[in-house]
Amino acid sequence: DAGVTQSPTHLIKTRGQQVTLRCSPKSGHDTVSWYQQALGQGPQFIFQYYEEEERQRGNFPDRFSGHQFPNYSSELNVNALLLGDSALYLCASSFPGGYTYEQYFGPGTRLTVT
Amino acid sequence: AQRVTQPEKLLSVFKGAPVELKCNYSYSGSPELFWYVQYSRQRLQLLLRHISRESIKGFTADLNKGETSFHLKKPFAQEEDSAMYYCALSDNAGGTSYGKLTFGQGTILTVHP
Numbered sequence: 001d002a003g004v005t006q007s008p009t010h011l012i013k014t015r016g017q018q019v020t021l022r023c024s025p026k027s028g029h030d031t032v033s034w035y036q037q038a039l040g041q042g043p044q045f046i047f048q049y050y051e052e053e054e055r056q057r058g059n060f061p062d063r064f065s066g067h068q069f070p071n072y073s074s075e076l077n078v079n080a081l082l083l084g085d086s087a088l089y090l091c092a093s094s095f096p097g098g099y100t101y102e103q104y105f106g107p108g109t110r111l112t113v114t
Numbered sequence: 115a116q117r118v119t120q121p122e123k124l125l126s127v128f129k130g131a132p133v134e135l136k137c138n139y140s141y142s143g144s145p146e147l148f149w150y151v152q153y154s155r156q157r158l159q160l161l162l163r164h165i166s167r168e169s170i171k172g173f174t175a176d177l178n179k180g181e182t183s184f185h186l187k188k189p190f191a192q193e194e195d196s197a198m199y200y201c202a203l204s205d206n207a208g209g210t211s212y213g214k215l216t217f218g219q220g221t222i223l224t225v226h227p
Contacts, residue, residue, distance in 0.1 A: 033214065041219055041220075042118075042200050042217030042219050043158070043200075045214050048214060102163075103160070104159075105157050106157065108157070
């Protein structure tokens with residue numbers, strides 16, 4: 001099991017463009033969360049998808065949207081890119097059940113907006 | 115709103131010395147606290163969680179609700195402990211933890227030989 005995978009690894013976009021990032025969860029996991037990690041900061045929760053629906057959302061504008069597919073993979077879309085969107089985007093997967101969910105993180109996609 | 119504070123961005127110790135990485139939190143409910151670690155060129159991974167009350171790689175962390183702290187400790191640091199450490203809090207909405215994590219800013223631990 002390769003664990004959580006993300007693509008692409010790096011991405012350079014221009015301000016105003018749109019970007020799509022992809023994530024495949026760890027085998028057996030059905031919940032996907034997305035985090036933004038700016039340089040020198042801890043990851044910040046964007047949103048979480050479960051059963052193809054957004055279940056929780058952090059304090060991010062509507063420019064950030066997502067999708068989950070029947071195979072549990074997920075996409076993060078960001079419209080009208082701003083310079084401040086430059087960050088490492090992390091995907092984490094988990095599975096329901098039990099009292100606490102352990103989240104497994106992917107390697108991240110480094111987005112640079114110029 | 116929940117918040118996690120790690121007051122030290124950098125922490126340096128010598129091999130064999132005790133180490134303590136500080137974490138304080140603010141949360142109105144009953145928190146679930148975690149420590150995540152990121153070794154060089156590796157992905158973020160769970161080190162330990164307060165609910166398990168376990169020791170992983172010699173590290174322990176005790177949840178102190180009175181002081182709202184969850185400090186990470188190890189009595190004898192090793193060079194391989196050098197990494198970035200994040201304290202994280204999970205909300206517990208309606209008795210079900212959906213796993214949304216709020217992270218601190220992280221502490222870079224360097225253990226010198």
